[in-house]
Amino acid sequence: MDRRKSIKAMLVGTVSATVLIEACKNTNTTVAEVNMDDRMQEEKDYLVKVNAAPTFFDAHEMATITVLGDIIMPKDAVSGSASDAKVPAFIEFIVKDMPDHQVPVRGGLRWLDLHCYKQHEKAFIECTKAQQLSIVDEIAYPNKAKPEVAQGVSFFNKMRDLVTTGFYTSEIGVKDLGYMGNVPNQWNGVPDDVLKHHGLAYTEKELKECISYS
């Protein structure tokens, strides 16, 4: 049953938690539109304003962000790439929502293109993959990077942060991570094999006093 109905049933207490947990596992509902009942009016107004603001990044910047994003979080055996997870769109939104990101990201993108141009007479996205990775290698390792590219290191740290967080808070990323929560359940303690692995155990007092679900 869908989320809203299951919650209503739990409130009324007509359905036991075990039945619900089974029911929730089988749900195939997709929420086409995110419910906005949790927003206050000022937040709704603000979101309209942010979404109506002109697109911040131009096509070239967005293309660069996309290439960088897929270098930082590429497709691998476990999950898709930053593009697959729609990270570039997230970054476009977040710099409008958090304007402090705008100057460092825009400035960093231009720094990157100029740095690239000095070596290859081309902008970053016009370089070959090998050339791009070589440039990235210069700025991706803060403890190893040359002092002359310190601003590039700062920029790449920021891009790594934004791409990583945008990726791992997407549906693809949360699945990749293996987070198994956000679902009604009955917490019955740490699984036995995990307890054993760490040499830990519940005391008799805990087993007696804490709520147990067999």
Place this chain on the structure above:
Amino acid sequence: MSNFQVKIASKNYDAVIVGSGAGGGMAAYVLSKAGLKVCLLEAGPEFDPAKNSAQLKNPWDSPRRGASTKMRPFGDFDASYWGWEIDGEPYTQTPGSDKFEWWRARMVGGRTNHWGRISLRFGPRDFKRKSIDGLGDDWPIGYEDIKPYYDKIDKLIGVYGTNEGLANDPDGIFLPPPKPRLHELMFKKAATGINIPVIPSRLSILTKKINDDRGVCFYCGQCNRSCKVYGDFSSSSVLVRPALLTGNVDLITGAMAREVITDREGKAVGVSYVNKMDRQEYQINAKVVVLGASTCETARLLLNSKSSKHPNGLANSSGVVGHYLHDSTGAALGGVIPSLFGRKRYNEDGVGGMHVYTPWWLDNKKLNFPRGYHIEYWGGMSQPGYGFGMGQQGLNGKFQVNGRTKEAGGYGESLKEDVRFFYGASVGMGGRGEAVPRFENHCKIDPDVVDKYGIPVLKFDCKNSEYEVQQAKHMKETFREIMHEMGAVITWGDQDDASNKYGLSNPGNIIHEAGTVRMGSDKKTSALNAFGQAHDCKNLFCVDGSVFTSQADKNITWTILALSMRTSEYILDQLQKHNI
């Protein structure tokens, strides 16, 4: 042609209550259930967790992935409307003082929608601090006066925990607590190994059903979003909703209280407020006025209610209103537990808070600070939100990842591997301690500034004392020991010293502020009597954190609820006897 007027409601209520949080909500509940006609004024809009909670939303359901905003400072899914700043409602600081961080949530149920659910009874010692260490003042009541109300609250509202027979962390009527999580078992093992107790926490979350109006916790770990099945305590769901169902309560939302109106004899007559929707002025008249607007807003209301009988502000012949303002202390640190790297995944949400905690365990007579603190623990495989995965360069060069040494930073498949490897290995701990209330710490009316409604605003002047600083120092030393004992590596909160007060939080930051309309038996040094009744105005009562003579090393909500119930029963008693 001006249309300006104050519209006085034609209905005369038995009681008008300002604020629908813990204190105001409880007063509305008790008074309406007894048949009184109540008008409940709430500055914020309606909020019902069943309808308005963001519970069970995914990170990607928020365009900012759950990040904090000005309107929701603890995250995009947190059940708070506003917080540190409210548009058009400034507050000011006194130069040279610590910055007072003032939390204001504007919604039915107030802070109880997003609070931490930590429900700790004060102990016998907590009412008699001056008798113990000579500082501050004793309450005009003792544990025996409030115990019957704690018992009633435990049963009415529900709280999980265990009876441990501790002298100053009293036994209660508890529902069973949830089993500790993995990092909590590790904290417990390490701390108890160095003689620091770790016991089940006491949170107002229903692990068992207590009535037909509320569901049972289903361990989504999102109490701060408020609970759609009313599985935890929010005033909105547990007090205001049943109060409304009696048919005796008129709830007026969007009502910003301006002033308590008094008559020529100095008796309270009602409350004037501005309706935020139509921006017109209204007044509610009632036999009894109950203030539960939160500690500083209640003080502000009283100070802004001057009259010839109350030239210093209502209920303020003592001059204490706004003074003795104090908050819990706070200091924290955290890091990673290498034995949790690459951990097996399972659902570890549990409840939206700690399953264990440490109650104050030492004798202050042997220490260089007079009051205690409790310790809260956090960690685990929680739901990712904005900020997750940032700062990998601070971790992946420091520790081997799956047996391989890596260069800090990086990108690509290797970076994905790092994020997965470190997930769920972060832990943290924070102390919440008792500050000594001092007259000098206060909020007062700013003579120069009004808010957008024309209501004079508060100006704060608070400074932490050396007592609080030494307490924070002790917290950090203790946390270091526990982390070391756990085999954890500290990654933040370890770079403090006297110059930054050992990381001691600013007053107000912990959001347990209290004391501004304190109760006492001496009219010259207190504003209220032992029943929360104003010495100067016998049909005026306060039911929020403002009444506290001192705080304890315990969060104050459970005591606010108990005191409000006690005050409300006293109001019923006094009305019946025609004393008010």
